[in-house]
């Protein structure tokens with residue numbers, strides 16, 4: 118049976134591999150539609166395999182997809198057809214000896230590979246993406262992370278591909294008799310096939326070097342097309358910072374003589390940590406002040422760090438199976454977040470990460486695809502590269518850090534790396550190392566890996582004035598998720614502080630500690646604080662110490678007080694968000710009940726004092742001035758009334774802009790100066806606040822204020838200011854002003870891949886009426902390509918994920934549009950299709966007709982014909 122219904126894979130079925138591959142020799146002869154792959158595998162029986170001794174040798178199972186098998190031989194002899202069987206996705210080979218050499222010749226077609234998994238062509242350059250299961254599209258292989266092998270790779274290519282790269286160190290480079298170039302690479306470290314990489318192209322390189330802590334010299338190279346060669350400096354600087362940081366904070370040194378990064382235009386993800394040869398989406402590595410925004414500069418620093426950190430957390434110690442994906446991703450996201458926090462504003466980094474978690478990850482937890490950090494089953498592993506595995510996984514690691522402290526955590530990570538270097542291990546091994554190094558018991562904490570859903574903490578308090586005792590009572594619960602109706606209590610570190618009437622932190626013990634981490638482990642628990650003269654105001658979940666929702670009946674006055682006084686900058690921001698959320702909820706209610714809308718004057722006053730506070734970091738001020746996004750409001754609603762959310766938020770933004778016009782203008786003028794561009798934290802903070810003010814000012818639609826945006830657009834010397842001004846014009850100016858600006862922008866930057874992507878995204882996310890029609894037109898523009906994921910994400914993804922207002926238009930056309938695109942994309946690139954469909958999988962949470970329309974759109978995807986395994990899994994689970 119060839120077209121099997123997608124099969125579910127379960128963690129509980131894990132078995133050690135029957136055979137190991139000690140060495141892998143690969144030989145590629147590159148041709149666009151006819152690449153020849155020869156592999157020579159030294160194979161032996163796995164002593165740890167689960168068949169009893171004396172039993173016959175089990176067949177050797179190899180994975181393989183879209184391959185043309187040319188020949189198969191064992192120990193130099195051709196294997197007759199009677200000794201092997203072709204499976205729908207691989208081969209089963211009859212084995213006679215416990216040790217043997219297997220040789221396979223097969224053919225592949227990189228040019229027609231639009232899935233961007235395996236080996237493919239991108240703008241005339243060959244490159245690979247093998248995680249999670251792409252290697253099986255290159256050759257037959259036991260494509261599972263617990264089979265680790267030493268790879269030697271020879272690449273033979275025509276002379277128009279002078280750069281031929283793979284993992285490890287280059288050991289040979291020569292011209293063949295027929296005039297082609299031949300290069301061989303050898304990787305001394307055993308690795309799973311998912312970390313294999315190959316690149317061939319006409320590329321330029323930027324070089325630098327790094328001296329490791331033990332004094333070894335490492336050559337650093339970034340490869341890109343000639344036109345982008347001046348856009349690599351920031352990535353190179355970031356790489357060197359990351360290498361130093363990992364030595365200082367984790368004691369991890371780089372291990373090869375060379376570290377290479379390659380920028381590729383067609384890429385399904387951000388970047389990939391292949392051993393010694395990281396492959397990056399060009400959008401995540403290339404930047405110059407004229408062409409990239411501050412956000413891009415920061416994203417590059419964090420992604421370069423992330424992929425580099427994987428060299429230890431992922432490559433040297435890897436995952437046993439894909440259920441353990443968070444072992445490498447959760448840990449590495451935590452590492453890159455701390456790196457970014459050390460390089461930039463810690464509080465702002467935390468706010469950005471938590472905002473993402475609270476909108477998108479909490480929504481995942483509440484949706485049809487909800488799964489634990491370590492999932493129990495999947496149909497297609499590509500669907501589990503999720504915010505839950507990455508971001509919530511990082512929060513879980515952060516909680517361990519909070520529970521053990523910086524030193525204890527470092528002891529744990531040292532033991533983990535030492536114990537498991539060169540091995541493929543599990544999340545359990547990670548926690549066990551943390552426990553053993555610190556002599557603690559994290560048994561209950563492990564539930565964070567196995568239970569899905571966002572826990573809720575209901576907090577209440579009581580003050581006994583006679584005894585000076587304050588009691589905080591915490592009740593925890595967690596909503597049901599698919600397959601998990603009942604949850605056991607989590608172990609939750611709850612960081613708290615208590616504020617006195619003067620706004621200062623009260624001492625919580627005789628030593629004068631002002632912050633404590635409460636260990637919440639039971640369904641209901643009471644924590645007492647003594648020696649208090651007055652009833653304090655609690656500051657709960659400081660620094661967002663756990664990925665949970667906290668409910669406490671704060672009054673408006675109390676939130677205003679926290680917003681002004683909390684010593685925890687994160688909670689200061691969060692108090693403002695809670696306040697805004699309450700105000701926006703009231704507006705939604707008023708709108709539904711037909712009352713006139715009015716913004717609470719206290720909220721306006723609070724925003725005014727934030728705006729005028731010159732002591733706060735301007736980046737934090739910018740964050741505090743931003744209202745919760747429509748997506749956040751939707752996520753926090755029991756049932757989503759999209760129209761009320763849109764109306765309430767637009768009204769509040771407009772009312773704030775009107776009321777604070779003078780202050781916004783003052784602040785804008787104060788920060789609008791001609792400093793030379795530097796992507797440094799202090800300057801980024803000022804630009805961020807300035808452009809936040811500009812965006813508010815343009816909401817008023819007043820000609821004079823729009824003229825400010827126009828002037829900034831015309832005079833900007835960097836992309837941050839230019840793009841911010843253009844965004845304001847596109848959202849708030851009329852066509853006479855916005856259209857020429859968009860045209861001149863395109864005219865100027867049409868040759869620059871990254872700027873064109875920004876230009877596309879800026880239009881697809883416009884809240885203006887008629888954006889859907891504009892998006893359809895953009896798809897006809899020469900700059901759009903359905904086979905290029907970055908363009909798809911900018912136009913279709915921008916519209917569906919980052920344009921709440923227009924995507925949720927009442928006629929449901931936005932949903933129909935997304936369904937159409939997903940169906941078309943599924944035939945080209947199933948991974949992208951499956952990710953893009955997410956917004957319409959949440960139909961159950963929507964009220965009224967809109968929910969029905971969303972459901973119909975999703976249904977139309979299901980009924981469109983045969984779906985890829987990726988898309989089938991997401992759609993079928995969401996229709997239930």
Ligand SMILES: [Zn+2]
Pocket residue numbers: 423427445446449
């Ligand atoms: Zn990663």
